Amino acid sequence: MEPKIESKAWNHEIESAILKKWQDDDAYRFEISDKPAFVIDTPPPYPSGKPWHMGAAAHYAQIDMIARTARMSGKNVLFPIGIDRNGLPVEIYTEKKYKVRMRQMDRQKFLDLCKGALDDLEAEMLQIMKNMGLSGDFAHYYRTDSDEYRALTQATFIDLWNRGLVYLANRPNNYCPDCGTTIADAEIIYDDLPTKLVHMKFRVAGTDENIIIASTRPELLFACQAVVVNPDDERYLDYQNKSVILPIFGREVPIKMHHSAKPEFGSGAVMVCSYGDQNDVQVFRELQLKEIVALSENGITTEAAGAYAGLRINQARTRIIEDLKAAGLVEKEESIMHRTPLCERSKTPIEIIPLHDYYVKQLEYVPQLRELAMKLKFHPEMHRQILLNWLDSVAIDWPVSRRRFYGTEIPIWYCNSCKTPLLPKPGKYYRPWKEKPPFDTCSKCGGKEFTGEDRTFDTWMDSSISPLYVTKFRSDDKLHNYAYPASVRPQAKDIIRTWLHYTMLRCVQLTGKMPWSDAWIMGYGVDEKGEKMSKSKGNVIDPFPIIQKYGADTFxxxxxxxxxxxxxxxxxxxxxxxxxxxxxxxxxxxxxxxxxxxxxxxxxxxxxxxxxxxxxxxxxxxxxxxxxxxxxxxxxxxxxxxxxxxxxxxxxxxxxxxxxxxxxxxxxxxxxxxxxxxxxxxxxxxxxxxxxxxxxxxxxxxxxxxxxxxxxxxxxxTGMAKFTKAISDFNSQVWNKKKETVSPETGKPLSLKDPIDIPVPDDLTPFAADLVSMHNLTRK
The missing domain is CATH 1.10.730.10 (Isoleucyl-tRNA Synthetase; Domain 1)
Structure with a gap:
C-alpha cells in the first residue's frame, strides 16, 4: 500500500503556501456572533530598529497558541495586531538613522522622518509575525500613532480632566537629562554603580567644631537647605536650634531633627538638598524648606551654583570635590557601589527637578485596584505579587506630560490673557502646537489669543487604552458591549508595574470595569548560562534566521x-x-x-x-x-x-x-x-x-x-492505562534480549524481526496475540 502523503520528510518551506491559503480564506476574521467573545489584549510590539529578542518571539508565538486554543474551544476570537509607534525609542532610532538631533530641527520635519523610519520597520515586523503563523487580524491592524488611536487617547484625557481626575502641579519630579523629559516612578530601574562617598567638614556656626557629613552628591552642596540628624542620636542631642556653614559656599543652614537620618550611616548627619533623592523631596515637604532649583532641564547646574553654574553633573561633582580637597574640607573619600535610580530607556541616572506637569490621579484608586488585583486570575499565580508590591509602593500621582516630539499631543490651549488651560470637545485628533484651537474665545475671560501646548503624553497613556481601542470604545457601542471586557492580557513580567497597572487604572476610571479577567505573564528568555540576553554581553540571538532555517513550527x-x-x-x-x-x-x-x-x-x-x-x-x-x-x-x-x-x-x-x-x-x-x-x-x-x-x-x-x-x-x-508500564517493560525486555542474543546463522545479534522464545507474562494475556506478532515470539 502506497502512502497518500508522498513527501518522505516534513519540509517547512510549505509553511508559506499554507499561510497564503489562510490569508486568502480570511480564516481568522472576527465579527459579532452568538458565540462568546474571546478578546486578547495583544501587546503591540515596538519597531525600534532592533531585531526581536528570542524571548519576545517565543512570547508572541505562545499568544497565538492562546488564540488558536480559544478558537478550537468554540470561542469567537478577536486577536488584534497592533504596532506601538509612540515615544522615545522611535525618536532615538530616527536620530541615529538620519544622523539628526530632534531639538535642532523643525518639529514637523523630524516627525516626518520618524514616520518614514517606522513604516519600513513596521512592514518587516508584520511580515515576521505572519511568518510565525500568528492567526491575528492583520487586515485591521492598528498603529498607536494613527489619528484614530491618538484621538481616543486625547478623548480619554479630556474625560478625566472634566471629571477632576487630572491636574497641573509644580512638583519635584523624576527627570532624565538624556531623554529631556519627566518620567514616572514606574519607568525607573535601579543598578549598583561605582561612585565616591565624600566625607565633608561642615563647621558648626559660632564654633570651631566640625560635623562630618558623608554624601554621594557633593555637587549639590549649593542647594543644601538643612542638615538633619536623628532625634534619637545621642551625639546630636545638644544641636537643636544650631546651624552649620556650608563648605566652599559659606552659607548658613539650620540643623534639624528628622527620623530619616540614619545614625549608622556615616556620621549620622545628612545634608538635605533640592534634590538629591526622594528622601530629600520628603524632608523638604515635611520641614517646609524653600527649594533651590539646582539643575536645568538640560541637566546643567543653574546660576544658583555660583562659580559652578553651567556645568554638567559629573563636571560639577569633579570640580567641587577638587576644591573641597584644596581647602582641606574633605576628611576622607571612599569608592563605593551605590544603588542608583536610572531611566529605564536611556539607562542614565535620573535627576529630581521641580517642573510643571500634568498628573492623573492614581493614589485614591490604589485601594480599589488592590481589591481588583485579588480578583484578577493570574497565569501563573506567583506573578500576582509583582502587581501587589507595586501598588503598595505607589507614592505619587502619575505624571503624564512629556517634553518630547513623537507622541500623542496633550490637547490643551492656554489663554494668553488669563493663562487658563482650555480643552476642546473629544472626538478628533488635535495638535495644539501647530493648529488653531477649535474655539474663538476664552470661556473664562473672553480672550481671543491662545498658545497651544507643545508637550506630549507619556507613551503609557496610549498603551493603557489598548483593550478599549480594540473593542471600539466610543466608536461602536454594539461591538464594545459584546467584546469588552477583554478575556486575557498576555505580557512580560517586567512591565506589570507599567502596562498592566496603568491599563487597570485607566479602564477602571473610564468604564468602572476591569479591562480583562485573566493576566498571562511570561518569563524571560535567557542564554545557555541562564543570563539575561543583552547586546553588551553579546549573547542576543536573533530568532528570525533560526525560523527561516528550521521553520515556524519548529520554533x-x-x-x-x-x-x-x-x-x-x-x-x-x-x-x-x-x-x-x-x-x-x-x-x-x-x-x-x-x-x-x-x-x-x-x-x-x-x-x-x-x-x-x-x-x-x-x-x-x-x-x-x-x-x-x-x-x-x-x-x-x-x-x-x-x-x-x-x-x-x-x-x-x-x-x-x-x-x-x-x-x-x-x-x-x-x-x-x-x-x-x-x-x-x-x-x-x-x-x-x-x-x-x-x-x-x-x-x-x-x-x-x-x-x-x-x-x-x-x-x-482510562482504566486500561494500568497496563502501560507492564507493556513497556515487556517490550523493552524482548528488545534487549534480542540485542544480547547472537544468531547461530549470522553470528550477529538477533534483529528485531527474528523469532525468539520468550513467553508473554500472564498479566499481559489480553495482549498476547499482538505481542507475539510484534516480536515474532515462538510461544504465547
Missing amino acids: RFWAASEANLGYDFRCSEQRIAGAQKFLSKLWNVGRFLSSFDIVREKPAKLEASDEWILAELARLVQECKRGYDEYNFFVPANAIRDFTWNVFAAHYIEMVKGRAYEDRPGHASALYTLHRVFSTLLLLLAPITPFIAEELWTKMYSEKSVHLQELPAAGAE
Missing part, C-alpha cells in the same frame, strides 16, 4: 516545550534543532498511517491493545486540557511528544502492524484506533504547531481546516 514547538509558563527559559539553536526531531517523527508516523484506509465508525468490538492505547489517549487529552485551560503550553507540548514518541510509535504501532496490514480479525479495530489516535494528536497539536497539523490533517482526514475543528473532549476510558 513554536521549541517555545512551547521549553518555556514553562511564568519561568525564565533558555534559548539556543541547539535546543530548537532538537525540537525539529519531533516534527520529523510526527511526519513519519503520519506518512506511514496514510497508507492505511480510514475506519471512521467505531467497531462493535475493540481488541485489548486498541482499548489500551485509547485509554492512554484519554489520559493525554485530560493532561492537555489542563495545560490549555491554564494557557501553559509547556504541559501539552511535552505530554504530546512523550505520548507520540514513547507510547504510540514505540509500542502501540509496532504491536498492531500485523493487524493493520492483514485483513483478519481485529483489522478494522486497528485501523479505527490508529487513525483515531493520530487525528486526535493533530487536533491537540494544532494550536502549537499549526502548519504541520494543517498539512497532515487536510491530506489525511478532511479538506476543512484543522483550525476550524474543536479540541478533543476528555474521555473517561
Whole structure:
C-alpha cells in the first residue's frame, strides 16, 4: 500500500503556501456572533530598529497558541495586531538613522522622518509575525500613532480632566537629562554603580567644631537647605536650634531633627538638598524648606551654583570635590557601589527637578485596584505579587506630560490673557502646537489669543487604552458591549508595574470595569548560562534566521516545550534543532498511517491493545486540557511528544502492524484506533504547531481546516492505562534480549524481526496475540 502523503520528510518551506491559503480564506476574521467573545489584549510590539529578542518571539508565538486554543474551544476570537509607534525609542532610532538631533530641527520635519523610519520597520515586523503563523487580524491592524488611536487617547484625557481626575502641579519630579523629559516612578530601574562617598567638614556656626557629613552628591552642596540628624542620636542631642556653614559656599543652614537620618550611616548627619533623592523631596515637604532649583532641564547646574553654574553633573561633582580637597574640607573619600535610580530607556541616572506637569490621579484608586488585583486570575499565580508590591509602593500621582516630539499631543490651549488651560470637545485628533484651537474665545475671560501646548503624553497613556481601542470604545457601542471586557492580557513580567497597572487604572476610571479577567505573564528568555540576553554581553540571538532555517513550527514547538509558563527559559539553536526531531517523527508516523484506509465508525468490538492505547489517549487529552485551560503550553507540548514518541510509535504501532496490514480479525479495530489516535494528536497539536497539523490533517482526514475543528473532549476510558508500564517493560525486555542474543546463522545479534522464545507474562494475556506478532515470539 502506497502512502497518500508522498513527501518522505516534513519540509517547512510549505509553511508559506499554507499561510497564503489562510490569508486568502480570511480564516481568522472576527465579527459579532452568538458565540462568546474571546478578546486578547495583544501587546503591540515596538519597531525600534532592533531585531526581536528570542524571548519576545517565543512570547508572541505562545499568544497565538492562546488564540488558536480559544478558537478550537468554540470561542469567537478577536486577536488584534497592533504596532506601538509612540515615544522615545522611535525618536532615538530616527536620530541615529538620519544622523539628526530632534531639538535642532523643525518639529514637523523630524516627525516626518520618524514616520518614514517606522513604516519600513513596521512592514518587516508584520511580515515576521505572519511568518510565525500568528492567526491575528492583520487586515485591521492598528498603529498607536494613527489619528484614530491618538484621538481616543486625547478623548480619554479630556474625560478625566472634566471629571477632576487630572491636574497641573509644580512638583519635584523624576527627570532624565538624556531623554529631556519627566518620567514616572514606574519607568525607573535601579543598578549598583561605582561612585565616591565624600566625607565633608561642615563647621558648626559660632564654633570651631566640625560635623562630618558623608554624601554621594557633593555637587549639590549649593542647594543644601538643612542638615538633619536623628532625634534619637545621642551625639546630636545638644544641636537643636544650631546651624552649620556650608563648605566652599559659606552659607548658613539650620540643623534639624528628622527620623530619616540614619545614625549608622556615616556620621549620622545628612545634608538635605533640592534634590538629591526622594528622601530629600520628603524632608523638604515635611520641614517646609524653600527649594533651590539646582539643575536645568538640560541637566546643567543653574546660576544658583555660583562659580559652578553651567556645568554638567559629573563636571560639577569633579570640580567641587577638587576644591573641597584644596581647602582641606574633605576628611576622607571612599569608592563605593551605590544603588542608583536610572531611566529605564536611556539607562542614565535620573535627576529630581521641580517642573510643571500634568498628573492623573492614581493614589485614591490604589485601594480599589488592590481589591481588583485579588480578583484578577493570574497565569501563573506567583506573578500576582509583582502587581501587589507595586501598588503598595505607589507614592505619587502619575505624571503624564512629556517634553518630547513623537507622541500623542496633550490637547490643551492656554489663554494668553488669563493663562487658563482650555480643552476642546473629544472626538478628533488635535495638535495644539501647530493648529488653531477649535474655539474663538476664552470661556473664562473672553480672550481671543491662545498658545497651544507643545508637550506630549507619556507613551503609557496610549498603551493603557489598548483593550478599549480594540473593542471600539466610543466608536461602536454594539461591538464594545459584546467584546469588552477583554478575556486575557498576555505580557512580560517586567512591565506589570507599567502596562498592566496603568491599563487597570485607566479602564477602571473610564468604564468602572476591569479591562480583562485573566493576566498571562511570561518569563524571560535567557542564554545557555541562564543570563539575561543583552547586546553588551553579546549573547542576543536573533530568532528570525533560526525560523527561516528550521521553520515556524519548529520554533513554536521549541517555545512551547521549553518555556514553562511564568519561568525564565533558555534559548539556543541547539535546543530548537532538537525540537525539529519531533516534527520529523510526527511526519513519519503520519506518512506511514496514510497508507492505511480510514475506519471512521467505531467497531462493535475493540481488541485489548486498541482499548489500551485509547485509554492512554484519554489520559493525554485530560493532561492537555489542563495545560490549555491554564494557557501553559509547556504541559501539552511535552505530554504530546512523550505520548507520540514513547507510547504510540514505540509500542502501540509496532504491536498492531500485523493487524493493520492483514485483513483478519481485529483489522478494522486497528485501523479505527490508529487513525483515531493520530487525528486526535493533530487536533491537540494544532494550536502549537499549526502548519504541520494543517498539512497532515487536510491530506489525511478532511479538506476543512484543522483550525476550524474543536479540541478533543476528555474521555473517561482510562482504566486500561494500568497496563502501560507492564507493556513497556515487556517490550523493552524482548528488545534487549534480542540485542544480547547472537544468531547461530549470522553470528550477529538477533534483529528485531527474528523469532525468539520468550513467553508473554500472564498479566499481559489480553495482549498476547499482538505481542507475539510484534516480536515474532515462538510461544504465547
